[in-house]
Amino acid sequence: MDIALLGVGHLGEAVLAGLIDSGLPPAQIWATALPAERAAELADTYGIEVGTDNPSAVAEADIVLVAVPPVAVGPLLSAIGPSLEPDAIVVSLAAGVPLAKLTDRLPKGITAVRAMTNIAARARQAATALAAPEGTDLTEVEDLFDRIGVTVIAEESMMDLITAVGGSGPAFLYYLADAMTNAAVDGGMEPVAARVLVDQMLVGACLHLQDSDAGPSALLEQIATPGGTTEAALASLDASNVDDAIRAAVAAATGRGGELHES
Ligand SMILES: NC(=O)C1=CN([C@@H]2O[C@H](COP(=O)(O)OP(=O)(O)OC[C@H]3O[C@@H](n4cnc5c(N)ncnc54)[C@H](OP(=O)(O)O)[C@@H]3O)[C@@H](O)[C@H]2O)C=CC1
Numbered sequence: 656m657d658i659a660l661l662g663v664g665h666l667g668e669a670v671l672a673g674l675i676d677s678g679l680p681p682a683q684i685w686a687t688a689l690p691a692e693r694a695a696e697l698a699d700t701y702g703i704e705v706g707t708d709n710p711s712a713v714a715e716a717d718i719v720l721v722a723v724p725p726v727a728v729g730p731l732l733s734a735i736g737p738s739l740e741p742d743a744i745v746v747s748l749a750a751g752v753p754l755a756k757l758t759d760r761l762p763k764g765i766t767a768v769r770a771m772t773n774i775a776a777r778a779r780q781a782a783t784a785l786a787a788p789e790g791t792d793l794t795e796v797e798d799l800f801d802r803i804g805v806t807v808i809a810e811e812s813m814m815d816l817i818t819a820v821g822g823s824g825p826a827f828l829y830y831l832a833d834a835m836t837n838a839a840v841d842g843g844m845e846p847v848a849a850r851v852l853v854d855q856m857l858v859g860a861c862l863h864l865q866d867s868d869a870g871p872s873a874l875l876e877q878i879a880t881p882g883g884t885t886e887a888a889l890a891s892l893d894a895s896n897v898d899d900a901i902r903a904a905v906a907a908a909t910g911r912g913g914e915l916h917e918s
Pocket residue numbers: 661662663664665666667687688689690709722723724725727731748749750771772773774822823
C-alpha cells in the first residue's frame with residue numbers, strides 16, 4: 656500500500672512519525688512539504704521521499720493524506736486530481752472542510768474521506784474519527800489510522816464537535832498541565848522537577864482512566880477523601896465555574912469548525 660502525505664507541518668509530522676514508528680516501510684510513503692529546505696530536512700530525518708510537488712507525490716498512491724491548512728485543501732485537491740490513481744482514496748485531515756467540498760474538487764469516482772486525528776499520533780496514541788459518504792469501504796483507511804491510535808467511524812454532522820474534543824482536545828490538557836506546572840513552580844518547586852511530576856501525574860491519571868470501568872466523575876470521588884485536599888480543590892474549581900468554561904471552550908472550537916466550512 657503506497658501512501659502520499661501532503662503537507663508535513665505539526666500534524667503531518669506527528670502522523671508521519673507515528674506511521675514510521677508503527678513499522679510502515681518508509682519506501683511506501685511519499686510526502687510533500689514547503690519550503691524545499693524543510694522537505695530536504697524531513698527526507699533526511701525520516702528516510703522517505705519528500706518533495707514539494709503534490710501531483711508527483713500522489714501519482715502511485717493508494718491513500719492520499721492531506722494535512723495542509725483548511726484554506727489550502729481545495730486548491731491542492733484541484734491540482735492533484737489529474738494525477739490520482741482511479742481507485743485512490745483521498746483523506747483530508749483538515750478541520751472544517753466538508754466532504755461535499757472535497758468531492759467537488761476531486762475527479763468523479765475518487766473516494767473522499769474526512770479524518771479528525773490529533774497530535775498524539777506521534778506517540779501512536781491518537782484518537783481518530785473517520786467520516787465518509789454512506790457505503791464507503793473504510794477498511795484500508797481504518798487500518799492505516801489504527802497504526803497510530805484508536806479509530807472510530809462517525810457521522811459527518813459530528814465532525815466539528817469531534818474536532819473540538821478529539822483534535823483540539825490535547826490542547827485542553829496541555830493548558831491544564833501548563834497551569835499546574837506554573838503553580839508548582841510559583842509555590843517553590845524546581846521547574847524540571849515540577850514538569851516531571853505534572854507530566855507523570857497526567858499520564859498516570861489518563862492510563863488509570865482508560866483502564867478503569869468507572870468514568871471520570873466516579874474516579875474524582877475516589878480521590879476526594881472526605882474533608883481532604885481534593886475536596887478543597889474541586890470546590891475551588893466549581894466556584895470558578897471551570898465546568899462551564901470547558902463547555903464554552905468546546906462550543907467555541909466547534910463553532911469555529913463550522914465557520915471553516917465556508918473558507
Ligand atoms: N495541529 C494539530 O494538532 C491538528 C491539525 N489538524 C489539521 O491539520 C492541518 C494542518 O495543521 P497544522 O499541522 O497544525 O498546520 P501547520 O501550519 O503546522 O502545517 C501545515 C503545513 O502544510 C504546508 N503546506 C501548505 N500548503 C501546502 C501545499 N500546497 N503543499 C504542501 N504543503 C503545504 C505548510 O507549509 P508553509 O507553512 O510553508 O505554508 C505547513 O508546513 C490543518 O488542516 C488542521 O486543521 C487536525 C487535527 C489536529
